Amino acid sequence: MRLKRPVDTIGVFEPAVLSYSQRVKVLVIGSGRVGSSIALQLHREGWDVTVIDEKEEALGRLGSAWPGAFVVGHGMDIEVLRDAGIEEADAVVVATDGDNTNIVIGQVAQQRFGIGCVVVRVLDPARADFYAERGLRTVCPTKTAIDTLSEAVRSCEIPGARAAQAAARAVR
Numbered sequence: 001m002r003l004k005r006p007v008d009t010i011g012v013f014e015p016a017v018l019s020y021s022q023r024v025k026v027l028v029i030g031s032g033r034v035g036s037s038i039a040l041q042l043h044r045e046g047w048d049v050t051v052i053d054e055k056e057e058a059l060g061r062l063g064s065a066w067p068g069a070f071v072v073g074h075g076m077d078i079e080v081l082r083d084a085g086i087e088e089a090d091a092v093v094v095a096t097d098g099d100n101t102n103i104v105i106g107q108v109a110q111q112r113f114g115i116g117c118v119v120v121r122v123l124d125p126a127r128a129d130f131y132a133e134r135g136l137r138t139v140c141p142t143k144t145a146i147d148t149l150s151e152a153v154r155s156c157e158i159p160g161a162r163a164a165q166a167a168a169r170a171v172r
Contacts, residue, residue: 024091025088025090026047026048026089026090026092026093027051027052027109029052029075029094029096030095030097030102031053031058031059032061032096032097034095034121035053035095036062038093039068050069050089052072075105076104078108078112081109081113086115089109089115091115091118092106092119093119094109094118094119094120095121096121099122099123103131106119106136107136110136117137119138121138121141125140125143128140128143
């Protein structure tokens with residue numbers, strides 16, 4: 001089943017910032033926490049946003065006043081991508097809950113449809129690096145969390161920790 005809602009409502013989501021992006025068309029594939037937040041943010045910045053998700057109820061994450069387009073279907077389905085306007089898209093963000101799905105959709109958008117700006121969420125750091133080295137723009141929240149948490153714990157003041165570190169270095 002496919003549902004396509006055209007851009008037809010203006011109001012709550014009126015762009016707060018008008019910029020070059022006012023005419024940029026982006027597809028956001030996956031309307032979970034991440035995808036829906038990206039769609040809402042880009043819309044507020046003036047982007048023309050179309051969201052694709054397998055579940056019609058995912059439209060609820062965008063709010064009842066969502067003025068952008070929403071297509072129900074799987075992002076790996078070429079006809080769904082065409083219905084969503086991939087052939088006119090300037091950018092694609094892929095943020096489903098599966099690394100393999102995200103990578104395949106990203107490669108299809110980049111290689112088959114020639115989209116220059118394709119950004120793919122990949123949870124596995126090794127896989128994110130592998131595909132980034134091959135030209136796919138990946139974002140790895142797992143790596144970001146590892147780096148941020150490691151830095152945060154290192155910055156804690158722990159009584160006696162500095163002395164224990166100095167003693168360990170002296171033993172080596």
